[in-house]
Amino acid sequence: MADMDTALKEIMQIDGAIGAALADYTSGMALGTIGGTKELDLSVAAAGNTDVVRAKLRAMEMLGIKETIEDILITLDTQYxxxxxxxxxxxxxxxxxxxxxxxxxxxxxxxxHLRTIEEKLDV
Structure with missing residues (x-):
């Protein structure tokens, strides 16, 4: 089992990774971050993405979808x-x-890689 810091370091080994976080979507807080750029504040990104997760969970509930979210992908001009x-x-x-x-x-x-890291993560 990997702890949070180890998991975040492993995420940064993924080709193209520029930043990673473990966040709580109930509070909006980042529990841990690594990497980032001056344009990508990971604490702000983690907090903002809690709204994305909450919105998707609400939509699934309204639609009666009982499945589990594997991942959510947001595609930008130069980033995933x-x-x-x-x-x-x-x-x-x-x-x-x-x-x-x-x-x-x-x-x-x-x-x-993210799926494998999640499976080993012990929080």
Missing amino acids: HMIRPLTGRAGKGLFLYVALLKSRANLAMARH
Whole structure:
């Protein structure tokens, strides 16, 4: 099992990663961050993406969708932003967030690595 800091460091090993966070979508707080740029404040990004997760969960509830979100992908001109809600009991209400450079990232591999990191994460 990996702790939060180890998991965040592993996320930064994904090709194209420029920043990552573990956040609580019930409070909007980042529990841990790594990387980032002057344009990408990870605490602000994590807090803002809590609204994305909450909105999707509300929409699923209104539609009667009982499935679990694997990940949410936001595609920008030069970046991918991936949100992966944690599915384990201990991770309830938490999500992993990673920003990737489109020019360097392989989206399928990034999703695979993020899934593997989540499976090993112990919060």
